[in-house]
Amino acid sequence: MKSRIVPTLEDVARKAGVSTATVSRCLNTPERVVEKTRVRVLDVVHQLGYSPNFGARVLAANQTNTIGAIIPTMENAIFARGIQAFQEELRTLGMTLLIASSSYQQEIEAEQIRTLIARGADGLLLIGHHRDKEIYHFLESRGVPALSAWVYDADTPALSIGFDNKLAMQELVEQVIALGHRNIGAISAPLATNDRAKGRVDGIRAAMTHNALDPDTLNLIETQYGVDTGAAAFSQIMGTPTPPSVVVCGNDVLAVGALRQAKEMGLRVPQDISITGFDDIDLATLVDPQLTTVHVPHRQMGQKAARMLVDMVNGKMPTESIRLHTQLYLRGSLARPAAN
Amino acid sequence: MKSRIVPTLEDVARKAGVSTATVSRCLNTPERVVEKTRVRVLDVVHQLGYSPNFGARVLAANQTNTIGAIIPTMENAIFARGIQAFQEELRTLGMTLLIASSSYQQEIEAEQIRTLIARGADGLLLIGHHRDKEIYHFLESRGVPALSAWVYDADTPALSIGFDNKLAMQELVEQVIALGHRNIGAISAPLATNDRAKGRVDGIRAAMTHNALDPDTLNLIETQYGVDTGAAAFSQIMGTPTPPSVVVCGNDVLAVGALRQAKEMGLRVPQDISITGFDDIDLATLVDPQLTTVHVPHRQMGQKAARMLVDMVNGKMPTESIRLHTQLYLRGSLARPAAN
């Protein structure tokens, strides 16, 4: 069966009795073709079920209308939501999104970046700032603009859209300390390769310092993203000689794990132990007690990122990074520490 | 600044003192090039930071090593998890995944399918069976194999990997009825375009019929996917003259919404009202009481789908669909109805 005769531009041209150039124009710059011809051509396009060969188009025009995004994982509601918004907005802008995930591994990310570029991505959305200098050189040499999302750091020159992880967390912890907590525990994603996580932990320490607490006393555990890992970390923290009165978690998922574990250990939240999260995903209000957390405007971030990146692709380089604002949501999981 | 001099095959060839054909072979069929040459060429490839132009490659070789997947939304933990596994497996098989989402809309799905095909996807992963015949014709005419996931339906000829939504739900409801429930309410995603949702509701009715209950008495509400919509649907159901003793939900997210609403209305779960879910996402065990639900092996499904689809792309057409097994997880949200 050699039914695989995919129609080409030329087939359309022949059948419509015009040149391939005209067909191409009908598709790409219809206003440059007189109506009568255009209608006839588009009609044939339909009849034949023609759709242009992307590779050929890229090769000839050197432009793909494609944006690539590389996210650490899809199994994280936070990225999922932001990326969904990103994709919806891109769609309205006539661009297609290619997604790859790096499983939180730098080498894989680097490889995915190369892959997406090879595929002709016009622009790239990356998460966070932390990556090899070499990669940025590569991007530059290819002339592909990249935008970092989920972060805002005034000190980093690379363009980004996001929020200041450190300040946001600091704001939360200021509140925690104001309530009377002195012995603070924390659960974070691994810091080495994750500038968002690092920013948040820095925020905790900054708040401590600012309130005359020794930041070195922070009881910090690093662990992978996940409910179960959060639970395990929580029980580890509570097993130390002087367990904290509050456990500040790097994100809601870890916090929910901590919460579950607390219940399992017979601890009442927030009477015996306070727990806080970060991100304000749906889950934060579905658990009992609800999580005190930092609300992040994910959808807004995705949407704005799309517009910004498309501008960049079109040569309208924004002059500066966009800072979005987070908001502290105080809910049931945080209270004053029990009187000693 | 014309720093955008992207090296081409020819540049590499010239610098290495070989022909472009040899360079190409070094990259694609290294065993056909003698070691000495190969080393020299690959060295130059590195020096120049060469990476092949995807478009050109597609055009010439007519093969992309790319699989496309179109999912209804990324904001759904279920798809996210399965797709993450799908992508990880594809990666080990040397394929790249392109993801698009359809926002649960058929027309968008059709458009995305065309886009992915135009981009040269070698194969496609789709969710569910329900779509226009025309689309299948199109796929066939292009010779692009497609695999439907998240469903298994012996009666549909199209290849699929998944589970029998109807049977899985029926099994759950048999249990519900066995506990003594007679008046059943249900919350489902819109049925018209979602064969998985439809299968599940059919399962409810089948269990009713099987137990001599009139399936027409099922108190069913269709609503979009979401916690809030689930909550709203729940309160609507409970507002009817003879509210049910159990609300069977089409998925865990709807169930969690129902659960939240029940609490809000001062109903105790499961004493006053039982609630069940479907999918067994993390969330199911994080709420209180935990959800009775149907466990679906999402990661396994994603992984197997990847292998199956790659086989299909390589011409090794599997002869039949793969059926995965679900499992009933009985948890706190389901109990006997209150004695009347």
Place this chain on the structure above:
DNA sequence: AGTCGTTATGCAAGCGCTTACATACGGTAT
């Protein structure tokens, strides 16, 4: 030493599209 068979490499023809440039075609203004 000559012949033949292998294997490594080069040559060059496309793949399907876009687009600069050339040309044809009408319509105005003179």
Place this chain on the structure above:
DNA sequence: ATACCGTATGTAAGCGCTTGCATAACGACT
């Protein structure tokens, strides 16, 4: 009528890569 101009369409040269076929290089065998 003639000259001129603007617009619609055609011509054809690539874009960077793969691959069938031709050729060269090299051993092994007689």
